[in-house]
Amino acid sequence: MNNSEIKKILQAYRPEIDQLEDEKIKKALEAAANNTEIKAFLDNELEFDSAISQKLKSIQPPADLRNKILSIVETTENDLSKPNLLSGKSVTTNNIVWWKQAMPLSIAACFMIILALGVVFINQTKINKQHDELNLLIQAVAENAKNSPKLEYKNNQLVELTRFLNDSNSPSPNKLPKSIEDLKSIGCVTMDIKGHPMSMICFKGDRLYHLYVTEQNKLPDLNNNKPTINNWGEITTAAWTINNQLYILSAEGDSNVYNDIL
């Protein structure tokens, strides 16, 4: 390092601030210790710096500045948009994009909550309505079964009955419990109950069983592991859904009527 470079380094050196482990400063100070001209330069710089620092540090902030700053915390916590500066200007929301501002965010949050509650309410209403419709349908099926509908096509082979229903573009069972498949089939009929195209297959076991099948469409899901049992006086129904089809089995008797087949 030449003297000019050394002086440049020493110009930026403050004994109480800048660290001596800095290699450049270390070397410059060593040079100053061995060179009277550089030493004089350093002494003069340090005196000058000290005098300027003292003058700068004698500048005092306005008496109320501290309290104004401390009120920022409350302002920040309470209302980001309140002006609180010496100049009276608001510094808070101008640079904050609208979706980050407290008020629009709150409104948006409230709107979302209302919307969510609305959706839940509408969904719940819809679900309730669908369940009501299903219950009415099951009840209508029970009524139909009680009147022993006339069979349209008679055959002891379930596969033949299914083929008939398919050919008639009527719902046919896709999946049946083995216990029902094992029952003796008698015949089938197609009909419309409460606007739902439906097929009925009549089985003979220890009593007559009427199995109604329809496409589930907008009807709600039912637990297909455990059929929904309803008693309608003389008639008891067992309903379940599987593969987008609704099955309603109807038989005379109480809920025990299905103990052996479901």
Place this chain on the structure above:
Amino acid sequence: MTDINNKSHNLDFKDLVDEYYTPLFRFGYSLSKSEDAAGDLTQQTFYIWAKKGDTLRDASKVKSWLFTTLYREFLRIKRKEGTTTTFEPEIMELELPVVESNIVTVLDANDTVKCLQEVDEIYRVPLTLYYLNELAYKEIAAALDLPIGTVMSRLSRGKSQLKSIILEKERNKNEIKTSNL
């Protein structure tokens, strides 16, 4: 002076204000040349801290963060006003003027700050931080997002300008005194 570096991450806002609002105001005053603007800059800096300070994980960086934030706010306002200085004036490497420290001693604080405020902004910013004695020159470099070598050069040139301005003022004063005799 409390050593902020040893404080826990859970910095108390009041302690932070007590520790730094004065040097920040001085820095803002030197930058803006206005007491009101310096107050606004200081408040805005702490306001930003109140909002975003908890994202600063390293407590040892708080001091630099505050000075950097104030400086950036100053630049932001200047940009808005369209008065940003983006060029570094050509300066010939002259022999440094020698200013006796007793000349500075007789200047009052306002005169000294006025002299400092006459230094080109590009040099005045690191020079003010240097004289506030709050940040090491490496921290000044980090705060201003400048290489250390650039900060050293600007300090050197800034000091040179400051000395020239002080000498010029002193000369003018003496001339006025002489003409009044």
